[in-house]
Amino acid sequence: MSALLKLARGAQKALGSTRAYSDAAKYPKITTHYTLNPRDKDPRWKDVDMERFVDEVDIVIVGGGPAGMSAAIRAKQLAAEQEKEIRVCVVEKSAEVGGHLLSGAVLDPIALNELIPDWKDQGAPLNTPVTKDTFSFLTNSGRIPIPIFPGWPMDNHGGYVVRLGHVVRWLGEQAEALGVEIYPGTAASEVLFHEDGSVKGIATNDVGIAKDGSPKDTFARGMELHAKTTIFAEGCRGHLSKQVMSKFNLNSNSAPQTYGIGLKEIWEIEPEKHQPGLVEHTIGWPLDKFTYGGSFLYHLNEGTPTIAVGFVVGLDYSNPWISPFQEFQRFKTHPKVRHIFEGGNRIAYGARAINEGGFQSLPKLTFPGGCLVGCSAGFLNVPRIKGNHYAMKSGMLAAESAMESIFGEAQKTAGFEPTAYPEKIQNSYIWKDLKNVRNVRPAFHNPLGLYGGLVGSGFSIFLKGKEPWTLKHGPPDHECLKPASQSKQIVYPKPDGKISFDLLSSVALTGTNHEGDQPAHLTLKDDRVPVDHNLALYEGPESRFCPAGVYEFVPNEEGGNMKLQINAQNCIHCKTCDIKDAKQNINWVVPEGGGGPAYNGM
Numbered sequence: 001m002s003a004l005l006k007l008a009r010g011a012q013k014a015l016g017s018t019r020a021y022s023d024a025a026k027y028p029k030i031t032t033h034y035t036l037n038p039r040d041k042d043p044r045w046k047d048v049d050m051e052r053f054v055d056e057v058d059i060v061i062v063g064g065g066p067a068g069m070s071a072a073i074r075a076k077q078l079a080a081e082q083e084k085e086i087r088v089c090v091v092e093k094s095a096e097v098g099g100h101l102l103s104g105a106v107l108d109p110i111a112l113n114e115l116i117p118d119w120k121d122q123g124a125p126l127n128t129p130v131t132k133d134t135f136s137f138l139t140n141s142g143r144i145p146i147p148i149f150p151g152w153p154m155d156n157h158g159g160y161v162v163r164l165g166h167v168v169r170w171l172g173e174q175a176e177a178l179g180v181e182i183y184p185g186t187a188a189s190e191v192l193f194h195e196d197g198s199v200k201g202i203a204t205n206d207v208g209i210a211k212d213g214s215p216k217d218t219f220a221r222g223m224e225l226h227a228k229t230t231i232f233a234e235g236c237r238g239h240l241s242k243q244v245m246s247k248f249n250l251n252s253n254s255a256p257q258t259y260g261i262g263l264k265e266i267w268e269i270e271p272e273k274h275q276p277g278l279v280e281h282t283i284g285w286p287l288d289k290f291t292y293g294g295s296f297l298y299h300l301n302e303g304t305p306t307i308a309v310g311f312v313v314g315l316d317y318s319n320p321w322i323s324p325f326q327e328f329q330r331f332k333t334h335p336k337v338r339h340i341f342e343g344g345n346r347i348a349y350g351a352r353a354i355n356e357g358g359f360q361s362l363p364k365l366t367f368p369g370g371c372l373v374g375c376s377a378g379f380l381n382v383p384r385i386k387g388n389h390y391a392m393k394s395g396m397l398a399a400e401s402a403m404e405s406i407f408g409e410a411q412k413t414a415g416f417e418p419t420a421y422p423e424k425i426q427n428s429y430i431w432k433d434l435k436n437v438r439n440v441r442p443a444f445h446n447p448l449g450l451y452g453g454l455v456g457s458g459f460s461i462f463l464k465g466k467e468p469w470t471l472k473h474g475p476p477d478h479e480c481l482k483p484a485s486q487s488k489q490i491v492y493p494k495p496d497g498k499i500s501f502d503l504l505s506s507v508a509l510t511g512t513n514h515e516g517d518q519p520a521h522l523t524l525k526d527d528r529v530p531v532d533h534n535l536a537l538y539e540g541p542e543s544r545f546c547p548a549g550v551y552e553f554v555p556n557e558e559g560g561n562m563k564l565q566i567n568a569q570n571c572i573h574c575k576t577c578d579i580k581d582a583k584q585n586i587n588w589v590v591p592e593g594g595g596g597p598a599y600n601g602m
Contacts, residue, residue, distance in 0.1 A: 067374025131277030163601030199369025369415020436465030
């Protein structure tokens with residue numbers, strides 16, 4: 001080889017090293033989670049014992065919300081009626097049952113009446129029957145009443161204003177009394193499969209992993225829970241439910257799911273302003289006519305004059321400058337609204353994504369080895385803003401179907417598929433209700449926005465779903481953003497600390513806590529995307545759509561550019577980032593069990 005060629009190749013190698021260093025400086029490694037950095041290729045894990053303890057149950061339920069607890073209770077009830085022995089296990093990632101739940105909520109007791117008919121005698125925390133309903137359109141300074149007719153979806157009479165976490169905690173007590181095994185603080189991190197491809201159960205998360213992805217001295221392997229049938233009741237955008245849908249192609253015949261982000265606060269207000277049982281909803285200001293959303297304000301009957309107030313923003317919004325949290329804070333300053341908060345004290349805050357796709361977006365509900373229930377399947381009535389009674393009913397029907405499969409005829413696969421479940425759903429009020437309101441949400445996709453949507457949805461409600469057409473939803477939420485350069489920048493008012501608040505002081509009210517020395521559970525498929533795509537094209541919308549300040553763009557001292565910083569310890573498990581990220585680059589996975597918010601009846 002000539003000296004000149006050697007010199008040229010040496011220069012090329014040096015240039016390559018410089019570029020590699022430059023790239024490493026510009027794009028510092030963010031994601032260290034094992035789901036994207038396999039441990040079998042990491043020498044730090046070479047001598048670590050990876051064997052997992054295995055336990056066998058009949059039914060494992062992922063998620064201890066209203067759907068999961070109702071499924072567990074119903075399975076045990078049926079076993080007792082049929083004089084059969086059955087092990088039912090519920091794994092719940094929250095440190096306490098109900099600790100991660102957030103909902104409005106006005107609960108329709110129809111499913112509870114069926115599940116536990118004597119719930120009043122059993123002390124269920126349904127203490128506030130709805131006494132008055134109002135629905136209004138907010139202008140910049142005024143409030144226009146919209147009539148609510150008896151029997152329409154917005155009619156809440158017969159329902160109860162509840163703190164859902166308290167209701168589910170009570171359901172957990174009923175389940176345990178029947179012999180259900182409940183494991184709070186236990187995150188299901190992996191779906192397990194039989195050799196024939198059917199679901200075998202789940203594995204719980206490993207603990208004792210350092211932030212850089214290496215094993216700590218305290219490392220402990222998760223355990224495997226094998227079951228005849230696995231019921232996924234994780235709630236909206238469950239991360240294992242998402243995997244199961246993909247694995248079995250459950251969405252092949254349905255429209256893409258569409259979502260909203262619901263933000264909520266609990267206040268103690270002045271006694272003279274308190275009206276237990278009052279239910280108020282608004283649409284309009286502060287959102288523009290092309291952004292779907294609205295507010296709720298419910299008066300509870302508790303020891304102190306307490307209200308629950310919240311705001312929902314459809315995640316199909318197009319303006320990347322929108323901050324759902326800031327829209328919520330701005331809503332409370334409306335001249336026809338702010339008086340309720342004056343002199344009051346905010347005591348809680350939280351947020352959670354909700355399903356809005358309805359009938360068109362329902363997936364195939366079963367697969368070999370299990371099924372989807374509740375908001376994992378997308379059972380939510382958009383005009384009623386209700387899904388908890390559907391969650392309970394679907395859990396009950398899933399349990400009945402699972403019992404039929406387990407104690408019925410021989411199965412085709414090693415995992416038992418509750419094949420009767422879809423038909424039971426179609427014969428229930430869940431299917432009828434969702435079909436009747438199927439055109440309400442997509443009616444808002446029109447050139448007139450909110451105004452056309454009100455007319456279209458009102459027409460659909462008037463016809464009670466008997467119109468011979470089914471409207472289509474728009475594109476998936478993550479495809480709806482317009483470039484920042486083509487969108488109007490929004491300058492939000494500074495919080496006053498009395499009625500409107502900053503984000504970090506709000507997050508402090510959630511009680512959120514995660515073990516600090518663990519890999520961020522907000523994983524990025526490509527660490528370059530946040531800067532090269534999201535920041536460049538949309539001015540970093542993740543710093544605004546997250547209701548907990550998890551995502552920040554900060555100066556990168558080494559690379560001379562901006563970089564994304566993930567404050568995973570702030571995460572309140574709302575799943576908005578997993579839904580709205582424009583490139584679907586963010587994949588939410590479970591942190592160590594017990595981490596996350598510590599809601600007290602949200």
